[in-house]
Amino acid sequence: GAGVSQTPSNKVTEKGKYVELRCDPISGHTALYWYRQSLGQGPEFLIYFQGTGAADDSGLPNDRFFAVRPEGSVSTLKIQRTERGDSAVYLCASRLTAANTEAFFGQGTRLTVV
Amino acid sequence: AQTVTQSQPEMSVQEAETVTLSCTYDTSENNYYLFWYKQPPSRQMILVIRQEAYKQQNATENRFSVNFQKAAKSFSLKISDSQLGDTAMYFCAFPSLTGNTPLVFGKGTRLSVIA
Numbered sequence: 001g002a003g004v005s006q007t008p009s010n011k012v013t014e015k016g017k018y019v020e021l022r023c024d025p026i027s028g029h030t031a032l033y034w035y036r037q038s039l040g041q042g043p044e045f046l047i048y049f050q051g052t053g054a055a056d057d058s059g060l061p062n063d064r065f066f067a068v069r070p071e072g073s074v075s076t077l078k079i080q081r082t083e084r085g086d087s088a089v090y091l092c093a094s095r096l097t098a099a100n101t102e103a104f105f106g107q108g109t110r111l112t113v114v
Numbered sequence: 115a116q117t118v119t120q121s122q123p124e125m126s127v128q129e130a131e132t133v134t135l136s137c138t139y140d141t142s143e144n145n146y147y148l149f150w151y152k153q154p155p156s157r158q159m160i161l162v163i164r165q166e167a168y169k170q171q172n173a174t175e176n177r178f179s180v181n182f183q184k185a186a187k188s189f190s191l192k193i194s195d196s197q198l199g200d201t202a203m204y205f206c207a208f209p210s211l212t213g214n215t216p217l218v219f220g221k222g223t224r225l226s227v228i229a
Contacts, residue, residue, distance in 0.1 A: 033216050042120075042205050042219035043159075056216070089157060093217070103209075103217055105151075105159035 006106035025094030035091040120220035137206030153203040
């Protein structure tokens, strides 16, 4: 596609449930990033993929959060046993390479845990 | 660690006027890029302008320009002839040129352009 696509756009889930958020990066982009943006805050880094492997997952807040990118393109962010504090906008971005080319962002998934 | 600080949580400007948004950062790197991103209510982060640290000349993109002071680690964004469509959150962001570090963002400045 022409840009980074994230689905769903909005997700409401009950506390304790499992959710998956999908990111479809720009074709050919090897670097993929997940960020979490709480209300009124800047995006906070969660995890970065270079190809299929997680090059840096230091931003994942705890072991309820996990992400995969099995074929080096689409990535899924998985959250187990969701908590109300997980409510935020989850942004995905991709770059052509890990070097300083422009990062392109999707429109995010707004997750609401009730 | 690399950090980015935006000290103005909110700003407003009259339409057609000029406004400057501040950003300071901290790094031990010598070569890097700096970015300003705009985030309208649609949530889409849009690149406004980028500056290469090894270039002394300040970047300019139409009505948007930066004042880059490398020694002071300051990177402000000037918006000239402000338009209603400029209303958005603005984030200063900073990656490292070397290695695989992701973008680090400031907390943002909410800009309101008033008619």
